[in-house]
Amino acid sequence: MICSRPLRSKGFTLIELMLVVIIIAALASMVVPRLAGRSEEARVGTAKADIKGNLSVALRLYEVDNGRYPSTDQGLNALREKPASPPTPANWKGPYIEQEPKDPWGKPYLYRYPGTHPPYDYDLYSWGPDGAEGTDDIVNWD
Helix, strand or coil: CCCCCCCCCCCCCHHHHHHHHHHHHHHHHHHHHHHHCHHHHHHHHHHHHHHHHHHHHHHHHHHHHHCCCCCCCCHHHHHCCCCCCCCCCCCCCCCCCCCCCECCCCCECEEECCCCCCCCCCEEEECCCCCCCCCCCEECCC
16 A cells, blocks of 8 residues: 655654754753853952962971971072072972962962061962952962
């Protein structure tokens, strides 16, 4: 027996494809604005983790080995390479960090020893997203 049903092509019509595109665009317009600010929040979180975690631990290890923190002039580079300028560490066992310490915005972290913000012996901070001193700074003394 021969089937008398009309043959239908096995593809999507233009209208069906347009509906899918419109639905995806509508969903994206609701989701993208919510995710847009997340990358900046992630950068701030990374800077806080570096300052309060990674770099602080490296500085403490340096201090345990050498009896003092690197000077302001030696800076955080003293965690990567043995300083040649005084006070030269007698018991340097580094490198204490693997890469040059830069904040998530590509600028070097700022370091000062002795620090001016108790209870820490040193000041370690980033000027944050705008790269200038202000209210968005990420610091170790908060």
